[in-house]
Amino acid sequence: MQSDKEKIIRWIEENREQIIEFLQQLVQIPSDNPAGDCLPIASRLHGQLSQMGFEKVSLLEVDPSEVKAAGMLSLANVVAAVAFGDGDGPRIALNAHGDVVPPGLGWSVDPYGGEIRNGKMYGRGVAVSKSDIAAYTYAVQALRQAGVGGKLQGEVDLAFTFDEETGGELGPKWLLERGHIRPDMALVAGFTHAIVNAHNGCLHFEITAIGKSAHAAIPETGIDAVEAMVSILQSLYAYREVLKGKHSTVDGIDHPTLVVGLISGGINTNVVPDVCRCRVDRRLIPEEDPIEAEEEFRRIVESAAAKIDGLEVEIHRVLHAQSFGPVPNDTPIIQALAANWRSLMKDAGELSIHGVPLYTDARHFAAQGIATAMFGAGPRTLEEANGHRADEHVQLEDLIRAVKIVACTLYDLLLNESEG
Template sequence: MKHQILNEIKNVEDEIVSLLSQMIQIPSVNPPGEYEAICDFLYEKLTSYGFDDVYVLPVPENLIKQKGLQTNRQNLIATLKGDGTGPSLILNAHLDTVPEDDHSMWTFPPFSGLIHDGKVFGRGATDSKGRLAAYIGAALVLKRAGIPLSGDLIIAATCDEETGGELGAGYLASNGLIEGDFALVEGYSQEIIHAMAGMTQLIIKSVGVPAHSGFKWNGINAIEKMAKVINGLEKLQSDLMNEPSNINGMKYTTINVGVISGGTKSNVVPGSCEIEVDLRIIPEHSIDSIVERIENMVFNLKVDDPDMNIIIQKKGEAETTPTIIERNHPIIEALQKASIAMNNVELPIVGVMGQSDSRWFIQNGIPAINYGPGTPTNRLHGYDEYMEISDLLNTVKVISLFCLNIVNQTVESEVKR
């Protein structure tokens, strides 16, 4: 099988690179989130490749309105069918990109998809159209090589990952619109990601009593009370640094005060102050336990200072639980076998403090890991984002063999969905 894959990749190299270049040329920036053009393109392209089922799934209008969004949301699913005797594998990458920002700062236009010096340049070249090109390319290699599949290979090109993925992979997985035994989600080529931190955000308000600064004793300074809270958060952060994760690549739960506002004039005792706090939570902790520790810290401050009036609220729906699958899980072993066979490289298995759409699959009972072409040096979210063509094609080799390792094996019932 390895030699069949390697021989076929030589035949489709130009197609895979061209596919990535063409996808970059179709902007799908989020916000606002424009998906019709890229979905139409992929529908035609994957149909021409001979995928068995290709369809675009619009997100219901009422869900879009509930989110206060102004543009339609769409997801695309395409399947290479197996004979039904093996497990199915979802290959998921997102369609949306972050904004391109100042065009004048790009060496090449951000939506040119220009191929230069062994690289493909443009917004989304790595994150995540490069990953999508690799996943489609791997399926195309297996189809063109005529290798029979026992289980299905499912391409899921989804929307809105850059804003949380709720109407993309979240909508599909939570509503049973996509089903599989395993999922591979966008990631980097130098590692396998098996764990991701949880995340929640808090708004903490300090309510004081305004007064003239010359008669400060008539007021309660909300900013000074908030300073005590910030000092308390800093002390809690120091405690959490002494509770490190056991997972390679993850350090400790982080508390970040990212925004602060309060007061009106320097000669007025401020009646209000507000901070926004971002929490990144390692799998060894729970979101509720960390929030409870913050609440207890504030309670103790109030005991010492009865004039404090502190209100803690979660910020909207911005919350994801930590996710993890075992280091020796069959999906990881299948990818390691492919990497060793193709490159003689055993990939490090790591956790990261960010999140991705893998959580939607894991939360809905589908084991998922992150792996794909590109590295953090490819200027993701920055100017001159690019994809190394050699990395793209090498990753297609690994993913092609990985797909076979999954769909052409018998999976024990306890690791099936």
Template sequence: MTDALALNYAQRLISCESVTPAQGAVFDALEDMLKPLGFRVDRFVSGTGDDNPAHGAPVENLFAIRESGGRHFAFAGHLDVVPPGAGWASDPFVPQIKGDLLHGRGAVDMKGSIAAFVAALHEIPADAGTISLIITGDEEGPAIYGTRALIDHMHALGTIPDACLVGEPTSVNRLGDMMKIGRRGSVNMWISVAGTQGHVAYPHLADNPIPKLVAILSEIEAISLDAGTDWFQPSNIEITDLAVGNKATNVIPAKAEARLSIRFNDLQNGEALVARMQELVEKGGGTLTAMISGEAFLTPPGELSAAISEAVEGVMGITPEPSTTGGTSDARFLTKICPVVEFGLCNATMHKLDEAVAIADLTALTEIYRRVAIRMLGS
């Protein structure tokens, strides 16, 4: 039964257009799947009112729980998707089965894994323990009013999970070959150096900001933050933009700007990195602003990663590699309340045209999730 359910649920979710920040129909669909299984479903919108548009508000969130005492195991994910873009072979929000693949935006990132987990719930006894779903409509966007608001909601209810599985697409070459036990932190920085505009023939009457910015960037480029750890690759600083915007050939510009992105491991922290870069930039005559997207985190191998490994080995016959590679996810927020590991579908087509999931992988993932939940609930 769960074989057909996972595919059916994935099709229903994909059919709901839900470009971030998602609201409405896609949450209706998920709620309709969960209520017959005995879940209480709380839905709320965060970030309403006079908010900064850059924050991506308003955002709908869903917290569903089926309580029966015992241990509390949670599944977290997101129903929002990135814009599909032009060039799809078919409508990205009309799921299409072509051969052994299901196509549609969100098939792997991450409506497919949500569908698999809900399908697995049909085979988990209601008295096995407490299960919850932590589902946001804003993971692909700024993530200001998504999972963080859901964590506040759980605190208000006084219900915090003992462990949480995040259904991000972590597999690389085949389902089950990788799980994420941590993620690097991320901080973006903007550097601005002011000068005095003037004619290039009279440089003594102007102040060119470009050499100052180049000197600052040269010093930054020479920094080696660390050599990595047992679980993390070395932290890296990347210059991602350089702009002057001077269209004239005979004018010294009044301002030069650059942008940095730093991905860092657990030897670093965001605030310290910002302070270090700010000191360097101000010494060179510039100003710096920064936004910390998340801190590095690690869930050392333990009960949850062992449960995932055992389930994957039993279903797929392989052992998932514990990894901390890749970008950020909402696990960076959830790790503050309980142990978190990410595991899900193959990520080869996520965010791409004609995103697709193997139907067999939906079936296998459903059984993997069922086994993980049963073990974590202690049944």
């Protein structure tokens, strides 16, 4: 078994430049979401996998009306099903997303260049999470090409999706609900220096304060919706302080958060505004009940609005992303990852298995009762990689180490004991 892993690692080292070039090509394909025109990158990836010899590769286009309703322009999912033996064994999905947030300002390099400097590749999405697409692809390719596949039994599905930045409803969830993938276990995009076994949930709300317009010269004849929204926000900011007193028992996750991310309103400078809207992000720790959290949020907003005569308020839930985990450390996929991590990352200190405060597509697998972990290519924290910020980058050595760890983990999980 050890000699098989040595073969896998040797194959990965021999194909190091090919892996890096594959990632570079992905970074050079714009896939900003929004606007969400993601069919081009999906089509390109479908072609790349086919050229690499993957036989069962599907480009699964999503109905345009569903895509439009999700606020995107075009979308398809890419699935490559790889059977080992007769396929009768564990089914493992490897899921990473290729849509990215827009680059924004402040870059010192072309965000779509894939430039390499001092052992790092720079570009939008290189860490979140195009590097995981490369790591997963070449981990499976290593099993196919390194001469060890005959000892394995089961199936691995490369499931690459392109709507994570807008919730993953038409990516992993869509694939699972339609039976395009039926995994027993799932590995979802993450970073090389830790295994993530839990993450926060999230509620997004849109609050609309509806007042009455009036001439700015006689403001007392109107109901100022912006002023009303200020009162509502003051109540929400006070509530945010209360949330800091709730603490999660999951390592890596602290307390619930609340952020007012968008606000708009008014007609003109000389008119009392009759409508004001804001969008609120409310993060849920794994221990929280989302129904109770939503009810609490609504009570706070409605109570603040009730103090203003004539004001109407509407609260619309835009998103509910479920929390994920914590998955027990003795789950087979985490045990296998941890064992290979310790074997291949001896210079990296102690392995951390923890939760993260963001939310990801891992939740869609966990919601189906699928044993799920997050692991991939990247640093210890999102901040180190400048994820969602200018000069996003990934250490190329982390990319290669992630390929090795994932490949050896798949080997362990798929090993046919009668061949071992």
